[in-house]
Amino acid sequence: MVKRSTALGVIGSTFVWAFLLALAVVVIYPLLWMTLNGFKTNAELFGNPFALPLELRWENYANAWNRGVGNYLMVSVLVTVTSTIATVFIGAWAAYGLTRIKIPFSRTFLIIILAGLMLAPTVALIPLVRMFQALGLYNTFWALLILYTAFRIPFTVFLIRAYMMDLPVQIDEAAAVDGASRARAFWQIILPMCKPIIVSTVILNILFTWNEYLFAMVFTSGGDFQTLPVGLTNLMAKHGTDYPVVFAGMVMAALPMVVLFIAGQRYFIRGLADGIGK
Amino acid sequence: MTTNELTRGPVLPAPASGSRTRPSRKRRPGTSRVTSLRALVWVLPAVLMLAVFVYLPLAQNFGFSVLEWDIYTGSQSFIGAENYQKMFADPVFWHALANNAWYSVISILFQVCGALVLAALVEGLRHDRWKQVFRVLYFIPSAISLTVAGLLFYFIYEPELGLLNAALESLGLGDLTQSWLGQENTAIFAIIAMSQWQGFGYCTLLFAVALQRIPSELYEAASIDGVGPVRRFFSVSLPLVREMTGLMMIVTVSGAFQVFNEVMVMTTGGPNNSSQVLGTWLYRSGFVRNDFGYAAAIATAIFFITLSLALLQLWISRKRRVEW
Numbered sequence: 001m002v003k004r005s006t007a008l009g010v011i012g013s014t015f016v017w018a019f020l021l022a023l024a025v026v027v028i029y030p031l032l033w034m035t036l037n038g039f040k041t042n043a044e045l046f047g048n049p050f051a052l053p054l055e056l057r058w059e060n061y062a063n064a065w066n067r068g069v070g071n072y073l074m075v076s077v078l079v080t081v082t083s084t085i086a087t088v089f090i091g092a093w094a095a096y097g098l099t100r101i102k103i104p105f106s107r108t109f110l111i112i113i114l115a116g117l118m119l120a121p122t123v124a125l126i127p128l129v130r131m132f133q134a135l136g137l138y139n140t141f142w143a144l145l146i147l148y149t150a151f152r153i154p155f156t157v158f159l160i161r162a163y164m165m166d167l168p169v170q171i172d173e174a175a176a177v178d179g180a181s182r183a184r185a186f187w188q189i190i191l192p193m194c195k196p197i198i199v200s201t202v203i204l205n206i207l208f209t210w211n212e213y214l215f216a217m218v219f220t221s222g223g224d225f226q227t228l229p230v231g232l233t234n235l236m237a238k239h240g241t242d243y244p245v246v247f248a249g250m251v252m253a254a255l256p257m258v259v260l261f262i263a264g265q266r267y268f269i270r271g272l273a274d275g276i277g278k
Numbered sequence: 279m280t281t282n283e284l285t286r287g288p289v290l291p292a293p294a295s296g297s298r299t300r301p302s303r304k305r306r307p308g309t310s311r312v313t314s315l316r317a318l319v320w321v322l323p324a325v326l327m328l329a330v331f332v333y334l335p336l337a338q339n340f341g342f343s344v345l346e347w348d349i350y351t352g353s354q355s356f357i358g359a360e361n362y363q364k365m366f367a368d369p370v371f372w373h374a375l376a377n378n379a380w381y382s383v384i385s386i387l388f389q390v391c392g393a394l395v396l397a398a399l400v401e402g403l404r405h406d407r408w409k410q411v412f413r414v415l416y417f418i419p420s421a422i423s424l425t426v427a428g429l430l431f432y433f434i435y436e437p438e439l440g441l442l443n444a445a446l447e448s449l450g451l452g453d454l455t456q457s458w459l460g461q462e463n464t465a466i467f468a469i470i471a472m473s474q475w476q477g478f479g480y481c482t483l484l485f486a487v488a489l490q491r492i493p494s495e496l497y498e499a500a501s502i503d504g505v506g507p508v509r510r511f512f513s514v515s516l517p518l519v520r521e522m523t524g525l526m527m528i529v530t531v532s533g534a535f536q537v538f539n540e541v542m543v544m545t546t547g548g549p550n551n552s553s554q555v556l557g558t559w560l561y562r563s564g565f566v567r568n569d570f571g572y573a574a575a576i577a578t579a580i581f582f583i584t585l586s587l588a589l590l591q592l593w594i595s596r597k598r599r600v601e602w
Contacts, residue, residue, distance in 0.1 A: 153324050
């Protein structure tokens, strides 16, 4: 590599570094402020916004937890885990069928599934409300499980199918020679081979479900069963004057996803990159 | 429940012939029809979920948009195109559409163009460790939800305890302090600014991946020819991520027309409907003003806008298959 060590190059790279670092501060400082505010008292909060908390008041976190965040967190975990599992299994199952098995009208089915990528959930909102009211599923766990699964299937099939297409057909032939049924070949051979893309889809689906707001708000805001995004806005409305507790709740909602992203970034980036087109 | 049926699977000779990607001409009379029908078990769960919970409501929406419909009394009456006429005459609808358009334009500027330049700067660093550090740092706001980010910026913009006014004052710009979300002329732009903060790292990450895929020989060739970093960006990087840029623009614009979460959390469309977008106006029309037919008409507008963008995206990604 030819390095440009001219004066111009040095000035240029200094500017680049200064810009990148300044931007990092713009990103990190609000997050740090949020975290620190979760440890303050209301009086400190309304004092100097730049000040550090006088002491770490963990009781704000305990208060937030007791005032509903604990409950919202459990609901979020439950909805996220179940809908992610449902989406990935239904999606991988369909992807296997579409790539490995001769299915009548498979092209039509493929288009039906993938065209779902193009539709905005908002458009289906009003009829869905009526449908779920008629089914008696309004304000229940089932509403979110069903909606998150249905609306995430297209993207999940899209990612897993692309990956399965690259797996050689000989694998299935060998499995068939060994006497494995289709379903066994799927569970024991193909699915384990798809592990990298499955991990990517799982991470992307967790991130989506954990943070989803539109359906969560419309379908569960009237009941006791609420996920974190809706619960946080409730916490704000109910305890609006006790801001440090709200901040503590926000930190508790945000932290799991930040940790998940940093831990799984390799898979995450791969999923994103494949998702927008190879 | 279905496992029993599935573990049995198709009978022996079928799997080998079925696993070929090309359909084989020879059909075994009787068995092949049964096996191919049974093969539907693979796609039916996904297709049924979509048919019932995505496509059916989508179709119903068109039907609802020609009704006058009160969900609480249950009364429905056919009124033809009246909801659409009302929509075209509704100043809030046009204002909301304009806000979505602002959202698109500003997001293209920062989240597409800005992120592309940023990704090039980050990828231009010499140390892989630092590249990774910046990519991860910038992405963190995208990992936290729009709800948390929206609430956070609600507090940042808050006139009494907020960071923004305090920062302006400490910089000697006290004249600029204001109630950012409380004024009609600043509310939507304050929300859009938050959304840039939240989303630019996501786009930067995607562009970084695209830039990494450019063969390094191209850069080496450019640097042997004595091409500087700025020209290298315009004549090597930019042309090779052109399609990616096009896709990102469409995804960004499509997202901008589906905005809901952050507006709902930060202003619920106020003050005086000034920060209303199509999604929140739909919600308010239906669930607050109990005019579900009208809300369905707004949904139809969103449908046509996002569908045309999606078709454009499809057309671009078709074209780019030939690249590299």
